[in-house]
Amino acid sequence: MPGESAPRPKVLVVHALRPTSRQTTIDHLLSFREHLPHCDVQYLHFQQPVPEEIGAVAPDLMVVNYDYLNYRFSPLWPFIRRRHRDIARRAGKVVAIAQDDFWANKLLDNWCIDWDVDRILTPIDNDRDVLYPRSSRNKEFRTGLTGYVRSGPVPETAPLIERRIDLGQRVRAMPPHLGRLAQAKATQAVAFAAVARDAGFMVDVSTRVEDSFTGPAWFAFLASCRFTVGMKGGASLNDPYGLIHTKVQAHLVRHPDASFDEIEARCFPGKDMKHDFSAISPRLFESALAGTCQVLQRDDYLGVLEPWRDYLPLEKDMSNKDEVVAAMRDLDRCQEIVASARTALVDSGVFDYGRLVHAATDGLLRIPTTHDVSWDSFVKYISEASSVSHRCGHELHDASLHFISEVILVMNEDETRQLISSLSTTSSAKIVQSMFAGHPAQNAISHVISAVQQHQQVSWFINQVMCARRDRLSSKVPWTWRVVI
Amino acid sequence: MTVGTSDGTRLRVCSAILTNNRRELEWAAGLPRDAVGPELMAEVEQALADAPVPGEHGIVRLTNHLPAVVQYAGQRAVLLFPHIARRLLRASGLHHRMF
Numbered sequence: 001m002p003g004e005s006a007p008r009p010k011v012l013v014v015h016a017l018r019p020t021s022r023q024t025t026i027d028h029l030l031s032f033r034e035h036l037p038h039c040d041v042q043y044l045h046f047q048q049p050v051p052e053e054i055g056a057v058a059p060d061l062m063v064v065n066y067d068y069l070n071y072r073f074s075p076l077w078p079f080i081r082r083r084h085r086d087i088a089r090r091a092g093k094v095v096a097i098a099q100d101d102f103w104a105n106k107l108l109d110n111w112c113i114d115w116d117v118d119r120i121l122t123p124i125d126n127d128r129d130v131l132y133p134r135s136s137r138n139k140e141f142r143t144g145l146t147g148y149v150r151s152g153p154v155p156e157t158a159p160l161i162e163r164r165i166d167l168g169q170r171v172r173a174m175p176p177h178l179g180r181l182a183q184a185k186a187t188q189a190v191a192f193a194a195v196a197r198d199a200g201f202m203v204d205v206s207t208r209v210e211d212s213f214t215g216p217a218w219f220a221f222l223a224s225c226r227f228t229v230g231m232k233g234g235a236s237l238n239d240p241y242g243l244i245h246t247k248v249q250a251h252l253v254r255h256p257d258a259s260f261d262e263i264e265a266r267c268f269p270g271k272d273m274k275h276d277f278s279a280i281s282p283r284l285f286e287s288a289l290a291g292t293c294q295v296l297q298r299d300d301y302l303g304v305l306e307p308w309r310d311y312l313p314l315e316k317d318m319s320n321k322d323e324v325v326a327a328m329r330d331l332d333r334c335q336e337i338v339a340s341a342r343t344a345l346v347d348s349g350v351f352d353y354g355r356l357v358h359a360a361t362d363g364l365l366r367i368p369t370t371h372d373v374s375w376d377s378f379v380k381y382i383s384e385a386s387s388v389s390h391r392c393g394h395e396l397h398d399a400s401l402h403f404i405s406e407v408i409l410v411m412n413e414d415e416t417r418q419l420i421s422s423l424s425t426t427s428s429a430k431i432v433q434s435m436f437a438g439h440p441a442q443n444a445i446s447h448v449i450s451a452v453q454q455h456q457q458v459s460w461f462i463n464q465v466m467c468a469r470r471d472r473l474s475s476k477v478p479w480t481w482r483v484v485i
Numbered sequence: 486m487t488v489g490t491s492d493g494t495r496l497r498v499c500s501a502i503l504t505n506n507r508r509e510l511e512w513a514a515g516l517p518r519d520a521v522g523p524e525l526m527a528e529v530e531q532a533l534a535d536a537p538v539p540g541e542h543g544i545v546r547l548t549n550h551l552p553a554v555v556q557y558a559g560q561r562a563v564l565l566f567p568h569i570a571r572r573l574l575r576a577s578g579l580h581h582r583m584f
Contacts, residue, residue, distance in 0.1 A: 075560040246560075247553035254549065267553075395496035402503040440531065443524040444499040451496060476567045478574045 007368040009039045012059035016067040017482040031353030045481040049471035057378045058090035066099040072107040088115040093364040097121045102277040105131045106240040123279035147282020148353045157291035160226045166201035168225030176263045177248040179237030179272045223290040231297035234278035288345040293334040310341040386483035401480045507536040542577030
């Protein structure tokens, strides 16, 4: 048609964003829209109800994000994996972005076959035939890191000499079911912290959950430290179906103080340390951005970091700890190391999110020859469903969905009809008085209804109620979903 | 029209009450009373008194003494009965902890 723009490749990103999702997950998802400006990129939360007639779309490329795939650990996985399988089968190509592949990997491998995935991005380069026994025969594998550098200006940070903490780090003590290698990160941090403390440095290293930082506070902390200590993350134990995890959890409930050796002997004797599922940690980039000098276990870091040039190398057995401590006293030299690491990891632009998008989509995008009307309806539906988050913020979206899942979905059909018919015409106080009097959350309900009415989102709300009632997964999943905005 | 900060806070408090989420309720209980309003705050306090501590439910504790294979199969089998699973998850507070 004259004047009509040429059709763009249709890209559908399936995700599982939650109110508690980390900023890195949000950055990761947004990178597809940012780095594919020539494509029509749409985001679909796996839990978001989509009417059957609207959901019959055929994207040119379907990208399945790791937060969705992490639901393979959930008992609900058999229901979840069936949900968008038809879209995947209609899609031109399907790409899976995996993380933590060493856990419940057989479920992931079977899913890749079931959904006919074309390309798998994984942060683990070793033992892919162990992790993906079926997919490794005929699927394409590429490396996808667990984090990248956000585009935009590099934040200004203080030089090392002006910082108040000498050595800082937060490491989570990893659960035993990931094996001995997963424990090493916390063990190394604690051991080196003791060395630094003995050498007279001011140290702030902790493995306690309550000491961890969230959001911007983490970066601010890192940028207030002269040095940080780290190594590659990962696991050494293969748990194909997540059964070892269940065994360990059950053992820990009965023996909460059990040591790693005891748990190993009881739950996975002889199975640990047969594999090395290690991967680059996003901390590498965060530290480079924060201008913090890294003390890292001597290893290969993406083939770009050189020991003594880009980081202070600590041997695995810490046999050179005195040499590292001596180097930490020379702040001028360490400032040069910081600059060099920043050049290699940040200024080079090699590790920004564009690289992830390129790894995921390179060679898989085709330009459609015709306009797809069903895609237009799908885009319109998705855009309307996410409108409340766009216009009014996530809080109204979340509270409305919680009201629907916790209260409305357990009401009968007549009660639901009565509520829907009164929403546009009756005040929240009257609705609550007639329908929810005596409910333990009646004030919360009144407040949510009032906010929906005040922000003129009644039709959106009614649509969500109708979709949730028709949706088979809505009655099963106990969480709420979020849109990408 | 974007929800204002104070309205957004109150809506998050509503979510905490509706979902009976102990961690969120504890956060709400620490807010200034004026920011939440006396009626919502009363519901927060009531909900907090009843909110489950994740994993402390009697049935969940009982299942911890079963062999791991039985637990693994049981967790999956119970989802064939969504209404029972829904009740159990909410009563135990595990639905906030699954992820």
